[in-house]
Amino acid sequence: MTNAPSRTELSALGEFGLIERLASRIVPIQPSTVKGIGDDAAIIDPQGLHQVITTDMLVEGVHFDLAYMPLKHLGYKAVVVNLSDVYAMNAEPRQIIVAVALSNRFPVEAVDELYEGMQLACANYGVDLVGGDTTSSTSGLVISITAIGAAKQEDIIYRSGARTNDLLVVSGDLGGAYMGLQVLEREKAVFKETGAQPDLHGHDYIIERQLKPEARKDIIELLRKMEVKPTSMIDISDGLASEALHLAHASGLGVRIFDDKIPIDPTTYSTARDFNLDPSTCALNGGEDYELLFTIALGDHEKVKGNPSITVIGHMADADRSVALVDKNGGEHALQAQGWDALLKRT
Amino acid sequence: MTNAPSRTELSALGEFGLIERLASRIVPIQPSTVKGIGDDAAIIDPQGLHQVITTDMLVEGVHFDLAYMPLKHLGYKAVVVNLSDVYAMNAEPRQIIVAVALSNRFPVEAVDELYEGMQLACANYGVDLVGGDTTSSTSGLVISITAIGAAKQEDIIYRSGARTNDLLVVSGDLGGAYMGLQVLEREKAVFKETGAQPDLHGHDYIIERQLKPEARKDIIELLRKMEVKPTSMIDISDGLASEALHLAHASGLGVRIFDDKIPIDPTTYSTARDFNLDPSTCALNGGEDYELLFTIALGDHEKVKGNPSITVIGHMADADRSVALVDKNGGEHALQAQGWDALLKRT
Numbered sequence: 001m002t003n004a005p006s007r008t009e010l011s012a013l014g015e016f017g018l019i020e021r022l023a024s025r026i027v028p029i030q031p032s033t034v035k036g037i038g039d040d041a042a043i044i045d046p047q048g049l050h051q052v053i054t055t056d057m058l059v060e061g062v063h064f065d066l067a068y069m070p071l072k073h074l075g076y077k078a079v080v081v082n083l084s085d086v087y088a089m090n091a092e093p094r095q096i097i098v099a100v101a102l103s104n105r106f107p108v109e110a111v112d113e114l115y116e117g118m119q120l121a122c123a124n125y126g127v128d129l130v131g132g133d134t135t136s137s138t139s140g141l142v143i144s145i146t147a148i149g150a151a152k153q154e155d156i157i158y159r160s161g162a163r164t165n166d167l168l169v170v171s172g173d174l175g176g177a178y179m180g181l182q183v184l185e186r187e188k189a190v191f192k193e194t195g196a197q198p199d200l201h202g203h204d205y206i207i208e209r210q211l212k213p214e215a216r217k218d219i220i221e222l223l224r225k226m227e228v229k230p231t232s233m234i235d236i237s238d239g240l241a242s243e244a245l246h247l248a249h250a251s252g253l254g255v256r257i258f259d260d261k262i263p264i265d266p267t268t269y270s271t272a273r274d275f276n277l278d279p280s281t282c283a284l285n286g287g288e289d290y291e292l293l294f295t296i297a298l299g300d301h302e303k304v305k306g307n308p309s310i311t312v313i314g315h316m317a318d319a320d321r322s323v324a325l326v327d328k329n330g331g332e333h334a335l336q337a338q339g340w341d342a343l344l345k346r347t
Numbered sequence: 348m349t350n351a352p353s354r355t356e357l358s359a360l361g362e363f364g365l366i367e368r369l370a371s372r373i374v375p376i377q378p379s380t381v382k383g384i385g386d387d388a389a390i391i392d393p394q395g396l397h398q399v400i401t402t403d404m405l406v407e408g409v410h411f412d413l414a415y416m417p418l419k420h421l422g423y424k425a426v427v428v429n430l431s432d433v434y435a436m437n438a439e440p441r442q443i444i445v446a447v448a449l450s451n452r453f454p455v456e457a458v459d460e461l462y463e464g465m466q467l468a469c470a471n472y473g474v475d476l477v478g479g480d481t482t483s484s485t486s487g488l489v490i491s492i493t494a495i496g497a498a499k500q501e502d503i504i505y506r507s508g509a510r511t512n513d514l515l516v517v518s519g520d521l522g523g524a525y526m527g528l529q530v531l532e533r534e535k536a537v538f539k540e541t542g543a544q545p546d547l548h549g550h551d552y553i554i555e556r557q558l559k560p561e562a563r564k565d566i567i568e569l570l571r572k573m574e575v576k577p578t579s580m581i582d583i584s585d586g587l588a589s590e591a592l593h594l595a596h597a598s599g600l601g602v603r604i605f606d607d608k609i610p611i612d613p614t615t616y617s618t619a620r621d622f623n624l625d626p627s628t629c630a631l632n633g634g635e636d637y638e639l640l641f642t643i644a645l646g647d648h649e650k651v652k653g654n655p656s657i658t659v660i661g662h663m664a665d666a667d668r669s670v671a672l673v674d675k676n677g678g679e680h681a682l683q684a685q686g687w688d689a690l691l692k693r694t
Contacts (some may be wrong), residue, residue: 057446
C-alpha cells in the first residue's frame with residue numbers, strides 16, 4: 001500500500017458495528033435464501049433438493065502468508081476452496097457462512113478488503129453470504145467458511161462410485177499452484193535478504209494458480225452438456241496422488257495413473273526444472289490446484305475424447321487395490337499420499 | 348490429569364489418520380443425514396423442511412482459558428452455543444460440522460477429549476457430527492462449529508416479529524455464567540500467586556453455568572406443549588440488555604424491562620454481592636447464559652403464568668423505540684448494550 005492509507009481501528013466499530021457495516025453491503029440473490037445476515041441463524045429453502053455441506057478453515061502462518069497474499073485474494077480463495085468441494089459432489093453451491101477471527105493489528109480497511117474478495121467470489125459463482133461470526137484473535141487471522149449446496153439426490157456423485165476399468169480423468173492442469181508458491185517463497189526470501197523487489201516475470205500463470213484459484217463450475221456444466229455423469233469425483237486440494245488414493249480407497253479398487261498423461265502447463269514444467277524439481281512429482285503431490293478428478297465409464301470415452309479441458313490420465317484397476325504410477329516404459333511405482341498434510345506443517 | 352497420562356503426538360497420526368480415528372467413533376443417527384464424514388461434503392435430506400444454519404467460532408485466550416476449562420467441557424460448550432442459536436429460531440438442530448485448528452502442544456489424547464465433549468453434546472441433543480476440517484495452528488486452539496437445523500417454514504420465529512404490548516419473557520435465570528467466570532478467574536489468580544488449590548466451594552451452580560451450559564431445547568418443547576408461539580425470539584449469548592435491544596431494533600419497537608422481575612439465582616446474587624457487583628448488572632450485561640428471550644402476545648399470558656421455567660420480565664413498547672430498565676420506584680433508565688463484545692476483548 002502507498003500514500004499512507006487510512007486506518008480505522010476495529011475497536012472503533014465493535015463487533016455489532018462491524019457486522020452492520022458488512023451486512024449493509026451484502027445482498028442475497030439466491031431464491032433459496034429466505035433469510036441472510038441478521039438473525040440467530042440464516043434460513044434456506046431447499047426447494048425439494050438435497051443439501052450438501054462442507055467446511056474449510058484457513059489459518060495464517062499455516063495456509064497463507066500475508067507477506068505475499070493480498071487480503072482480497074485471500075478472501076476470494078477462502079470461498080473458492082469451499083465451493084470446489086461442493087462442485088466435487090456434482091452440486092450447485094448456493095450459500096456460504098463465514099467465521100473470521102482477527103487480531104487488532106488488522107484495521108477495518110483490511111477486513112473490508114477480505115470481505116470484498118469473498119463477495120467477488122460469491123458474485124462470480126452466484127452464491128450468497130448468509131451469515132457468520134466475527135471475533136478477535138490473540139495473534140493471527142483465521143477464516144472458517146462453510147458452504148451449502150443443493151442437488152437432486154440422483155445427481156450427487158460420491159467418491160465411492162468408481163468401478164473397475166473406469167477411466168480416471170482430470171480437469172485443467174496440475175502442479176501450477178505449488179510451483180507458484182515456490183516462486184513466491186523464493187522472492188520473499190530474496191526480499192528479506194537483499195530488499196530486492198520480487199521478480200515474478202514470466203510466472204503470472206502459476207502465481208495466479210496459487211493466489212487466485214477458481215473452482216471448476218465450468219467442468220460440471222461441461223459434463224452435463226456432454227451427458228457424462230462421472231461414477232466418482234473429488235477435488236484436488238492435497239495433490240493428485242492423495243486424491244486418487246481417496247477415490248480408490250472409497251471405491252475399494254486400485255488405480256493406475258500414466259505419468260506421461262498428467263497435464264502440466266509449460267510454465268509449471270519449466271519452473272519446476274529451474275527449481276530442480278520433477279514436474280510430475282509437483283503435479284502428484286503439490287496440491288491446491290482445485291481441479292476435479294473423476295472417473296467415467298469406459299463407454300463414455302468417445303464423448304470426452306479430445307476435449308481440451310479434460311484429460312484421461314489412467315483407469316481404475318481390479319480389487320487387488322494396488323495403486324500405482326506407470327512410467328513411459330510400463331514400469332509401475334507404488335503411489336503414496338504425500339500431499340500437503342496440514343497437521344505436519346508446523347512453524 | 349494424574350499418573351502421567353499417555354501422550355501421542357498428532358504428527359504420529361497425521362491429518363488423514365486423525366480424521367479416520369475420529370470418524371470411526373462417530374455414527375450418524377439422524378434420518379435426515381444421508382452422508383456424514385468421508386466425502387468432499389456431507390449430504391442432508393431436508394425432508395421437506397426449511398433449513399436454518401448458524402456458526403460460532405471460539406478462540407483460545409478470547410473465549411476460553413484452558414487453565415480452568417477442561418477440553419471435554421469446551422467441546423460440549425462449543426456445540427451447545429451453536430444449538431442454542433438453532434433453538435432460538437424455533438427449529439430442531441440436526442447436524443453440526445466442525446473445524447478445529449490445533450497447535451502441536453496438543454497430543455492426540457487432548458483431541459480425543461475435545462471430541463468426546465462434542466459427541467456427548469451431540470448425543471444429548473440428538474444431533475449428528477457430519478464433517479469438518481482439522482488443521483494445525485501456529486499458536487492456540489480455534490474451534491469453529493456450524494449447526495444446521497430444520498423447521499416448517501411457518502414455525503420459524505424471527506427477531507423481528509414482536510408487536511407493541513407483547514410480553515417479554517425469559518427462560519431460567521441470568522448472570523450465573525458471568526459470575527461463574529469471575530470465581531474461576533479469581534481462583535486462577537490466587538493459584539498463580541500462592542499456588543493454593545482453587546476453592547470453588549458453594550459455587551457449583553454458577554461454575555456449571557459457565558463451564559457446561561445447556562441449550563434450552565426443553566423450553567422450545569414446553570412452549571409447543573403450552574400452545575404458545577412466541578412472536579419473536581433470540582438466545583442470550585451477550586447479555587439480556589444486548590439481546591433485548593436486538594429484539595426491539597429488529598421489530599422497530601421499544602422495550603421496558605422491570606428490574607425486580609429479572610430472574611437471578613441466589614448463588615449468583617450472593618456471589619455478585621461478594622464481588623461488590625450489582626446482580627442486575629451481571630444479568631443485564633454478563634452474557635453466556637444461553638437462555639431464551641422471547642415475546643408473546645398479551646393474550647397468551649394466562650398460558651405461561653406461574654410456570655417456574657419462564658419469567659415475564661417486561662413488555663414491548665410503542666414505536667418511539669425507547670429502550671429502558673424500569674426500577675422498583677418506576678424510574679426509567681436507558682438501556683445500552685454492554686454485552687461481551689468479542690472484538691474489544693483483547694489480550
